[in-house]
Amino acid sequence: MPLTRARSFSNGSSAKTTVIPLTETLMTMPTATPSESSSSCLGSHIWIQILRLLxxxxxxxxxxxxxxxxxxxTWRERKIYWYMFAWAFCFIVTLLILIVELRKLESRFPFYWYNFPINYACYATLVCLxxxxxxxxTCIQFLPQGPTRDNAITATAFSCIAAVAYATEVAWTWACHLRGEITRFMRTMPGVLKLLESSMASxxxxxxSGPQVYQPHPALLWCVAVYYICFILAIVALLLGLVDFDNRQPVLFRISLLGLSLLSVLLYTSAVVLWPLYQFSxxxxxxPQRSSDVSCSDELPSTICTWDQQLTVAILTAINLLVYVADMVYWALQVFVRD
Structure with missing residues (x-):
């Protein structure tokens, strides 16, 4: 006998009772939202253990x-500083995340904690890679055969393993249906653009990282300042999305992101002009020519070619400017065209 449920309908002074199969009622019940399903996955013991192992x-x-x-x-050389900072930074932040989750301190933070690890894992993947x-x-190919070169190769291998581990965390989190409000900003076009901007700036x-790449000229020092300022602005934009500011103040969020993008475009435009002008003129x-740089001579195999670094910075600056322009156009459409 099928299960039934009584439902009463009133129409004026008369009342009518209708018997409806319970299976029909169950079929029309609302299903779990993505955030509910993700929460069950988020709280599962296997999911937590795999994340901790990663x-x-x-x-x-x-x-x-x-x-x-x-x-x-060779760690005292300035050219090594950035790599050491990247690995040390990732180690410290990952350790803090692990401590917070082991001590169950997530509720003490004034933002949605589970937004932070997934965004950080995306960024750490690009940093380690x-x-x-x-x-x-820039380093291994210039080292002579011996223990030093072997250590450098091994360090590179461990850095690749770290990048794979961070990427696996991102993939595993997304596979666990943590999409909805937890990774919303990172899955949108502006989130991806901000991630590209910050990674390109890094x-x-x-x-x-070495002063030999640029002369102590005010124009080149301005370019260096531009790279640091825009990198910080990109991080600020990511943090605004991280704390769910787009839901709390959507209009102010769009205007703020448009302002940050516009400022970054203006700054990068000056760097695109000044950096190659004062480096290659x-x-x-x-x-103007690679052969005029003594550091590119074959007689100095252990030295990184400064001219190549200068050219690479010029190319990356132009590429990042295009990313900022796309970001600015997106937010301009959101502010002025959005219904």
């Missing part, structure tokens, strides 16, 4: 890469 792997990999570079004895590529391209900062003290 973070332990991230800690071990970044710590090993950092320690191996220190043991090389960039460090792996740049360290291998690459530029890596290439200009002979009249302004630059070196």
């Amino acid at each position: 973070r332990v792997l991230q800690l071990l990999s970044t710590c090993a890469a950092f320690s191996l570079v220190v043991s090389m004895g 960039s460090a792996s590529i740049l360290f291998g391209a 690459l530029i900062l890596g290439f200009i 002979e009249k302004l003290g630059g070196q």
